Amino acid sequence: MSSEVPDPTDVEARAVENVRIEDEMEQSYIDYAMSVIAGRALPDVRDGLKPVHRRILYAMYEMGVTSGSSHRKSSSIVGETMGDYHPHGDSAIYDTLVRMAQDFSMRYPLVDGQGNFGSMDGDPAAAPRYTEARMSPISEELLSDIDKDTVDFSANYDDRLQEPDVLPAAFPNLLVNGSSGIAVGMSTNIPPHNLGEVIDATIELIDNPEATVEDLMEHVKGPDFPTGANIVGRDAIYSAYKTGRGRLRVRAEFEVEEWKNDRERIVITELPYQANKARMVERIAEDVNEGEIEGISDLRDESDRDGVRIVVECKRGANVEVVKNKLLENHLEKTFGVINLALVDGQPQVLSLRETLEEYVAHRREVVRRRSEYDLAEAEDRAHILEGRLRALENVDDVVELIQNSEDRSAAKDGLQSTFDFSSDQADHIVRMQLGSLTSMEAAEIEDEYEDVTAEIERLTEILESEQELLSVIKDELRAVRDEYADDRRTSIVEDQGTVTHEDLIPEEEVFVVMTEDDYVKRMPIDGFDPQGRGGKGIIGADVKEDDRVTTVFRANTHDYLLCFTNRGKVYQLKTYEIPEMGRTARGKSAVNILDLEADEDITAIVDTDAFGDDEYVTMATRNGYVKRTAGEEFDNIRSTGIIAADLEEGDELVDVEVTDGSQDLVVATEGGMTIRFDEDEVRAMGRNARGVNGIKLEGDDAVAGLVATDEADERALLTVTRNGYGKRTQLSEYRTQSRYGKGLIDIKTGRRNGPVTAVKAVSPTDQAVVMSERGQIMRTRIDEISTVGRNTMGVIVMEVQSGDAVASVDVIPESSITTDEDEANVDETVESEDDSQ
Structure with a gap:
């Protein structure tokens, strides 16, 4: 026997294949890449989950760690998942479990965690031996009906168990909770959305298969992040939904x-x-x-x-x-790059909003169909058994006798099949029946159950035979999920000043803005109010509720910036178009939804301006006779919560505001009919927090009604309108200049007939006046219909005021803003001539 040991390398190869190393590396890398793409990094479009998420939830489901059970140690869940379904490191599984429990990471957390699961500060979660978890209620909706053959199963990594390829997913989880991941050569970054909005869009797509992205965006306004914040601009949202890619600016x-x-x-x-x-x-x-x-x-x-x-x-x-x-x-701003990349039939694909929902609806259609087939088979089997039981009860004596006379159970089954034509399943069930089931009450219960099962069979058959009925089931189940779990949107969408915004789509037009004492506000086109003769009743301009009254009406352009001064001495800024447009008989919208007004704050004056010049001032008059002048530049940056315009003493209120140029005269008018005119220079410019200086001496309980700015060359008249609807015009030149803080001159005789002064305005004969009453009557009339008379007169009826009503506010439409029928005709002719020339 030889003692030589054979050389293990000296073996003849069975087959040798020559390959290029480049080709082998390429194919191996492709295999690796596809493994990462399909098996690790990208979510499935149907349930919105990656394999590790799906395996954790299914492991918890198999362990019975549902929302109704007690919490289980996270280490136990991680161990079960790793041992049965996910043969990777425990840290990767635990990190995924932690993220599914974080309410700042998931819009609707799929795991209910107990213990330290990290924070927004980047703090890590505690070790898995210290934390506990269970499924959240909404995650159970992802696994609903998984035991009814609704989805395909595959063998786990060691062929011991079966795991689902996808979950039934009773809601579009891919959009609802979003997903992020980096694969080989590609990545996904899908933002979370509001559950209610996504479900409404899904139902819209089912009802209208031709729905466009624009139609779906009527429901899905944009991503809805769990941390709230604001998305700047809508164009990026539309681009992301249309193409599957986009860059969103998210602002704190x-x-x-x-x-x-x-x-x-x-x-x-x-x-x-x-x-x-x-x-x-x-x-x-x-x-x-x-x-x-x-x-x-x-x-x-x-x-x-x-x-x-x-x-x-x-x-x-x-x-x-x-x-x-x-x-x-x-x-305070971050960019969220949307890449709506998901697996569709195992292949990565960038999807639009519509395509994402289409894939989900197709998945649910298959789930409901397979579930209905499963339930139908179960129901038919049960109906078959019940039919046998009912037939056995009809022949109960013979059946009992046959069973008693049989040698064993097998012989009894054969006898039942041959004698009564029972099937094998029916005969097997009958021989196992207890004697107690032969009572008349038990028989009635069997008949009732048989009727129920028969009705269920009919319903399931209808679902399987009718596409419309199947889709109706999908919609009903989606609505049930929405009703159970939907909540309010957290993320707001604000306009991007650098792009086309909502403002650019609003036509420029002259409007009336009406405000009431209870802070209801609306705007109405001026065209809806034709001029009337002096002394008319006007028409309804606002339907004020009981105990409310109109306080202000003014004219503006829809694109104007408005500075809204309140009786409390604060000023707010808004665009006219931000005020909702409503009809004449509408009450309006609460101003607290537009301006952050305090409870006892009312708007008393409006300044219509885009910006102030270098030499312009905001000049204010208060009810107690104070006058104040502040440089316009101090009102350039106004916060949404408003800023202080004047520091009022207790009991005083801001009444009127004018924009002046530093060289004008100020005319202050009182409710008792007195006026004083003095040089603007007598009121020194001061900061916003100052109170002002005395402008007029008030007698008794008199109070300031209004303020007008004029100059020596001004040929306009002072229009004075009283509470009971009387008014007059007097040339401003008749009001001589005095020193500040005098009693002034008589402007109008006030008394029981015409009442106290409501407003004063500087007007030209070609202007128009808009008068509005506290109960919402509005009248537009030409200024030249109001008589020009001396100072010390009572005036004529401008508006017929009904009993219990009173004039609330007056505004003036300058000649330059008045469009006549002749003007419109000229515009039409110009347009036609331009068209002809082209």
Whole structure:
């Protein structure tokens, strides 16, 4: 026997295949890439889950760790998932479990966690041995009916068990919770959405298969992030929904607050999705220390379990708008790149909003069809058994006797089949019946059950035979999920000033804006109110509710910027088009939905301006006779919460506002019919927080009614209108200039017949006046129909005011804003001539 050991390398190969190393590497890399794409990194369009998410949920379902059970140690769930379905590292499984439990990561968390599952500050979750978890109620909707052959199953990694290829998914989870992942050569980044909006869009697509992305966006306004915040601009949203790709600007929610010692602070209450709060605060502090951001005196994170609150305190005198813009530029805005990439039939595909919902509807159609087939088979089997039981009860004596006389159960079954023509299943069931089931009550219950099962068979057959009925079932189930789990939208969508916005789509037109004492507001086209003769009753301009009254009516263009001054001395800014347009008989919309007014705050004056010139001033008059002048530039940056325009003493109110140029005369009129005219220079310019100086001496309980700015060359007249509808015109030249803080001259005789003065306006004969009563009557009349008389007269009837009503407000339409029928005809001729020339 030889002692030589054979060389193991000295073996003749059975087959040798020569391949190029480039080809082998290419194919191996493709195989690896497809494994990562399909088996790890990308979600399935049908249930919106990656394999690891699906395996965790299915493992919890198999373990019985549902929303109704007690919490289970996370380590136990991770171990079961890894051992049975997901043969990868436990840290990867636990990280996925943690994310599904984070309410700041998932719009609708799929896992109900107990313990430390991390935070927005980037803090990691506690170790899995310390945390506990169970399925959340909404995650059970993803697995609903999985035991009814609704989806395909495949063998797990070691062929011991079966796992689902996809979950039934009773709601479009891909859009609802979104997904992100990096595969080989591609990535996905799908934002979360509001459940109710997505379901409404899905139902819309089912009802209208030709629905466009625009139609679906009537329901899905845009992504809805769990952390709230704001999406800037709608164009990017439309692009993402139309093409499957887009870049969204997500901006933090914040507001500027007045603070102590005339200082202001910026309070941040919502952050962009996936922002690290602690890191963001740290970076702001670094920029402040390095001088990148100036004007910040303190920075605090006051967040708690109730929500985010980051306070940025500004230094005294700091320009808060500059601070705000710096924060927006570097910290408070993030870009969310939408890549709506998902697996469709195992292949990665970028999908539009419509295509995503189409794939989901197709999936649900298959799930409901397979479930109905399963339930139908079950129902038919049950009906077959019940038919046998009913026939056995009809022949109960013979059946019992046959069974008693049989040698064994097998012989009894054979006898039942041969004698009564029972099937094998029916005979097997009958021989196993208990004697108690032969009672008359039991027989009635069997008959009732048989009727129910028969009705169920008919319903399921109808679903399987009718596409419309099947789709109706899908819609009903979607509505049930929406009713159970839908909530309000968290993320707002704000306009992008640098792109085409809603404003650009609104035509420029002259409108009336009406406000009431209870802060209802609306706008109406001027064209709806034709001029009437003096002394008319007018027509309905607003349907005010009981105990409310109209306080203001004014004319504006839909694209104008309006400075709204209130009786409390504050000023707010808005665009006219932001006020809802309504009909004459509408009450209007509550102003608190447009302006952040306080409970006892009413708008008393409106200034229509886009911007102030270098030499312009905002001149204000108060009820107690004070007059104040402030440079217009101090009103250039007005916060949504308003700013202080005048510091009023207790019991005083802001009455009227004019824009002046520093060289005019001011005419102050009182409710008792007195007026005083003095040089604007007698009122020195002062800051917003000042009270002003005395403008007129008031007798008794008299009060200021209005303010007019004029000059020596002004040929206009002073229109005075009283509470009972009387009015007159007097040339402004008849009001001589006096020193400030005198009693003034008599402008109009007031008494029981005409009542106190409501408003004064400077008018030309070609202008028109708009008079509105407290009960909502409105009248438009030509100024030249109102008599021009001397100062010390009572006036004529301008508007016939009904008993219990009174004039609330007066506004003037300048000649330049009046469009006549002749003007419109000229415009039409011009357009036609241009068309002919082309």
